[in-house]
Amino acid sequence: SRVRHYKFNVVLRKATRLCSTKPIVTVNGQFPGPTLYAREGDTVLVKVVNHVKYNLSIHWHGIRQLRTGWADGPAYITQCPIQLGQSYVYNFTITGQRGTLFWHAHILWLRATVHGGIVILPKLGVPYPFPTPHKEAVLVLAEWWKSDTEAVINEALKSGLAPNVSDAHTINGLPGSISNCPTQRGFTLPVQRGKTYLLRIINAALNEELFFKVAGHKLTVVEVDATYVKPFKTDTVLITPGQTTNVLLTADRKSGKYMVAISPFMDAPIAVDNKTGIATMHYTGTLATSLTTNTNPPPQNATQIANTFTNSLRSLNSKNYPAKVPLTIDHHLLFTVGLGINPCPSCKAANGSRVVASINNITFVMPTTALLQAHFFKTKGVFSTDFPGNPPHKFNYSGPGPKNLQTTSGTKLYKLQYNSTVELVLQDTGIVTPENHPIHLHGFNFFEVGRGIGNFNPKTDAKKFNLVDPVERNTIGVPSGGWTAIRFRADNPGVWFMHCHLEVHTTWGLKMAFLVENGKGPQQSLLPPPRDLPKC
Numbered sequence: 001s002r003v004r005h006y007k008f009n010v011v012l013r014k015a016t017r018l019c020s021t022k023p024i025v026t027v028n029g030q031f032p033g034p035t036l037y038a039r040e041g042d043t044v045l046v047k048v049v050n051h052v053k054y055n056l057s058i059h060w061h062g063i064r065q066l067r068t069g070w071a072d073g074p075a076y077i078t079q080c081p082i083q084l085g086q087s088y089v090y091n092f093t094i095t096g097q098r099g100t101l102f103w104h105a106h107i108l109w110l111r112a113t114v115h116g117g118i119v120i121l122p123k124l125g126v127p128y129p130f131p132t133p134h135k136e137a138v139l140v141l142a143e144w145w146k147s148d149t150e151a152v153i154n155e156a157l158k159s160g161l162a163p164n165v166s167d168a169h170t171i172n173g174l175p176g177s178i179s180n181c182p183t184q185r186g187f188t189l190p191v192q193r194g195k196t197y198l199l200r201i202i203n204a205a206l207n208e209e210l211f212f213k214v215a216g217h218k219l220t221v222v223e224v225d226a227t228y229v230k231p232f233k234t235d236t237v238l239i240t241p242g243q244t245t246n247v248l249l250t251a252d253r254k255s256g257k258y259m260v261a262i263s264p265f266m267d268a269p270i271a272v273d274n275k276t277g278i279a280t281m282h283y284t285g286t287l288a289t290s291l292t293t294n295t296n297p298p299p300q301n302a303t304q305i306a307n308t309f310t311n312s313l314r315s316l317n318s319k320n321y322p323a324k325v326p327l328t329i330d331h332h333l334l335f336t337v338g339l340g341i342n343p344c345p346s347c348k349a350a351n352g353s354r355v356v357a358s359i360n361n362i363t364f365v366m367p368t369t370a371l372l373q374a375h376f377f378k379t380k381g382v383f384s385t386d387f388p389g390n391p392p393h394k395f396n397y398s399g400p401g402p403k404n405l406q407t408t409s410g411t412k413l414y415k416l417q418y419n420s421t422v423e424l425v426l427q428d429t430g431i432v433t434p435e436n437h438p439i440h441l442h443g444f445n446f447f448e449v450g451r452g453i454g455n456f457n458p459k460t461d462a463k464k465f466n467l468v469d470p471v472e473r474n475t476i477g478v479p480s481g482g483w484t485a486i487r488f489r490a491d492n493p494g495v496w497f498m499h500c501h502l503e504v505h506t507t508w509g510l511k512m513a514f515l516v517e518n519g520k521g522p523q524q525s526l527l528p529p530p531r532d533l534p535k536c
């Protein structure tokens with residue numbers, strides 16, 4: 001294993017999309033940002049220098065950060081932000097992971113343009129558990145707003161209403177010419193006839209779960225969230241914000257150009273968004289006068305297609321890559337996730353109320369100093385550890401729900417002993433409207449042992465859990481009006497954020513954190529903070 005050094009200069013750059021130009025925050029002037037390459041076992045040092053007026057931090061989404069929570073990145077959770085003119089070196093070792101992940105800004109809505117891929121290759125000499133591809137390509141899916149994204153969310157917070165949806169969906173930074181700006185070009189992926197490619201697909205969008213299709217070609221899914229899965233063939237990939245999916249594609253046509261399309265999956269029935277992002281796959285050296293477009297992007301509410309995809313995911317669970325599902329459970333938790341309506345006298349546009357979001361009816365309040373520091377230095381009064389393991393009210397969670405169920409608020413953490421095991425049922429609520437919630441847990445991978453529609457029933461549903469080869473990941477789509485059950489082992493001491501990866505829901509408060517205590521043995525405690533850790 002080696003040590004890899006990267007330098008991320010965070011700078012403003014003018015960018016033109018959809019025939020209009022605006023300044024965006026970027027890493028090294030690139031959008032999407034640079035891809036970080038490493039091998040399993042490598043140590044990565046990224047020096048981030050902030051040259052913009054926004055406070056900033058960067059998260060290495062899905063990297064386990066064993067004992068190095070100081071390098072995880074969520075602002076005010078594991079670190080204070082890096083201020084203008086300051087720098088911070090993120091220093092972490094990649095342990096027991098290989099595959100595709102991504103990095104992104106973890107403060108405000110800067111993730112919109114501050115993101116890029118992470119490619120972790122297997123250790124030298126270790127092959128993929130699938131046929132070696134001819135070439136690999138990283139495809140970063142995202143969203144584009146013509147206006148300034150900070151202005152979009154600030155306006156929404158003032159009004160109490162939902163923010164505007166984006167103006168385009170992008171593949172590697174480009175929307176493609178389907179937009180209302182005909183000269184806008186899309187990304188082109190060159191392929192050679194007969195060869196097989198590994199596509200590393202990343203959903204870096206702020207607020208859209210996405211379908212991904214390539215006209216005239218089948219995709220073989222081989223990995224999600226940097227864990228290998230049992231390969232299966234599909235026409236359509238479903239990928240939520242925060243998820244990554246590796247697929248093999250064989251260029252088994254003769255020639256021509258084929259449309260690569262992304263389109264939203266029912267994220268918010270209140271804000272219908274049917275835009276498609278377009279790229280082109282081109283058989284090199286062949287004439288391509290027209291584009292094969294028979295991708296038929298699924299309709300926004302194509303729940304059937306989404307379910308078929310999700311239900312096909314299984315851990316590879318091979319001799320080399322066993323699924324280590326916890327079989328005995330110390331903490332049985334049920335967390336409701338959903339939206340609520342709280343009073344807001346100044347919110348005229350929303351009739352004196354505003355949309356909020358919560359977990360177990362608690363709208364998380366961000367502290368003004370970092371939780372991990374408060375934990376390490378035992379600073380009192382920053383957080384409490386009384387996050388409830390169950391919702392405060394029993395009701396028909398997935399139904400219309402009791403009216404006017406207001407949320408409470410607080411900076412509450414749930415405490416876990418080192419190496420204890422957790423089963424967490426994430427239950428969507430329909431208090432305002434049922435919605436999908438891609439829930440991301442920092443510092444861990446978990447196994448999705450079950451999912452269903454309606455209310456979770458501990459008696460009947462738990463009997464059907466898959467404890468043999470459930471998919472292992474770091475971000476899970478809780479189905480609209482349903483639930484999902486995950487299991488993990490708390491073997492990483494520190495403070496670990498868990499939140500909805502739809503940025504608007506995080507902003508509204510759909511977030512909390514686990515506090516994992518140090519173990520008693522050697523190498524079971526959080527390392528001390530690095531000397532250049534930013535101060536608040």
Ligand code: C2O
Nearest residue numbers: 059061074242440
């Ligand atoms: Cu990818 Cu807490 O985020």
